[in-house]
Amino acid sequence: MKTNKNKVVIITGASSGIGKACAEEYAKQGANLVLVARNETLLDSICQQLEKTYSIKALAVKADVSLESDCKKIVSQALITFGKIDVLINNAGISMRALFLDLDLVVLKNLMDVNFWGTVYCTKYALPEIIKSGGSIVGVSSIAGYRGLPGRTGYSASKFAMNGFMESLRTELLPTNVHVMLACPGFTTSNIRVAALSKDASPHGETSMEEGKMMSAEEVARRIVAGITARKRSLIMTNQGKLAVWVNKLFPALADRLVFKHFTKEKNPLIK
Numbered sequence: 001m002k003t004n005k006n007k008v009v010i011i012t013g014a015s016s017g018i019g020k021a022c023a024e025e026y027a028k029q030g031a032n033l034v035l036v037a038r039n040e041t042l043l044d045s046i047c048q049q050l051e052k053t054y055s056i057k058a059l060a061v062k063a064d065v066s067l068e069s070d071c072k073k074i075v076s077q078a079l080i081t082f083g084k085i086d087v088l089i090n091n092a093g094i095s096m097r098a099l100f101l102d103l104d105l106v107v108l109k110n111l112m113d114v115n116f117w118g119t120v121y122c123t124k125y126a127l128p129e130i131i132k133s134g135g136s137i138v139g140v141s142s143i144a145g146y147r148g149l150p151g152r153t154g155y156s157a158s159k160f161a162m163n164g165f166m167e168s169l170r171t172e173l174l175p176t177n178v179h180v181m182l183a184c185p186g187f188t189t190s191n192i193r194v195a196a197l198s199k200d201a202s203p204h205g206e207t208s209m210e211e212g213k214m215m216s217a218e219e220v221a222r223r224i225v226a227g228i229t230a231r232k233r234s235l236i237m238t239n240q241g242k243l244a245v246w247v248n249k250l251f252p253a254l255a256d257r258l259v260f261k262h263f264t265k266e267k268n269p270l271i272k
């Protein structure tokens with residue numbers, strides 16, 4: 001049986017939601033962790049709790065993944081502490097909620113900087129080590145990376161870019177033993193909609209959806225870690241997500257109308 005004991009796993013965006021839950025899932029399985037986010041206080045307390053509960057080592061690295069120098073630092077600190085990297089989970093991400101017509105373009109730039117460039121920078125610096133270990137590079141993307149969503153132009157663009165980047169990379173790496181996986185959760189309970197950027201780049205401050213009806217971050221994390229361990233190519237985690245990808249491929253004009261209708265049902269809808 002494959003085991004994650006003593007694997008070294010870098011997780012970006014580990015202070016909250018899916019990233020935090022992935023950290024706990026790997027800790028349960030005996031992996032050592034490099035946890036990354038901007039909120040150092042939260043990261044430190046998560047690392048201490050995981051070390052105490054699961055007798056593993058967890059290193060907190062305060063970093064903003066939109067900065068190339070910070071991503072270089074994540075990899076160098078991981079190597080100084082653990083001497084190898086087995087898995088990189090590019091999970092740090094932000095969302096948005098505004099119509100493109102009203103949007104300050106700085107929002108779109110921020111989304112690309114964190115979601116796309118953050119993935120590119122971390123992958124660039126970790127790749128030589130992951131080639132050595134024959135490990136995994138993971139992108140936590142979204143159904144929004146297969147099907148554009150209204151009010152989320154920058155989010156969808158950043159996730160489409162991420163999907164294309166990961167697919168190209170996987171193909172380039174076929175002669176190596178590196179595993180590349182795209183994980184696309186459906187709507188998941190987390191802080192993402194509260195932190196989402198409004199039209200002027202200020203945080204939205206509240207969720208626009210029924211968080212209680214969504215998949216939990218813990219369930220998403222169990223599926224991501226199982227998918228990495230089984231070296232799956234991609235994960236689309238909900239029936240709604242599978243249907244959206246399928247309908248969009250076969251009947252794109254119908255998908256436009258269905259997606260439009262879905263988003264008219266948000267709280268305080270942007271489109272009516």
Ligand SMILES: NC(=O)c1ccc[n+]([C@@H]2O[C@H](COP(=O)([O-])OP(=O)(O)OC[C@H]3O[C@@H](n4cnc5c(N)ncnc54)[C@H](OP(=O)(O)O)[C@@H]3O)[C@@H](O)[C@H]2O)c1
Nearest residue numbers: 013015016017018037038039064065093187188190191192
């Ligand atoms: N929740 C969903 O419905 C859903 C669905 C599909 C895909 N996803 C994807 O899942 C991933 C995780 O999202 P989540 O739902 O768990 O959201 P979340 O609870 O808001 O967590 C986002 C994480 O990203 C970190 N982060 C944000 N900007 C960062 C930056 N510049 N540098 C470093 N870390 C940064 C945040 O930490 P700090 O603020 O401390 O930096 C936090 O730890 C995202 O890529 C998201 O697109 C989420």
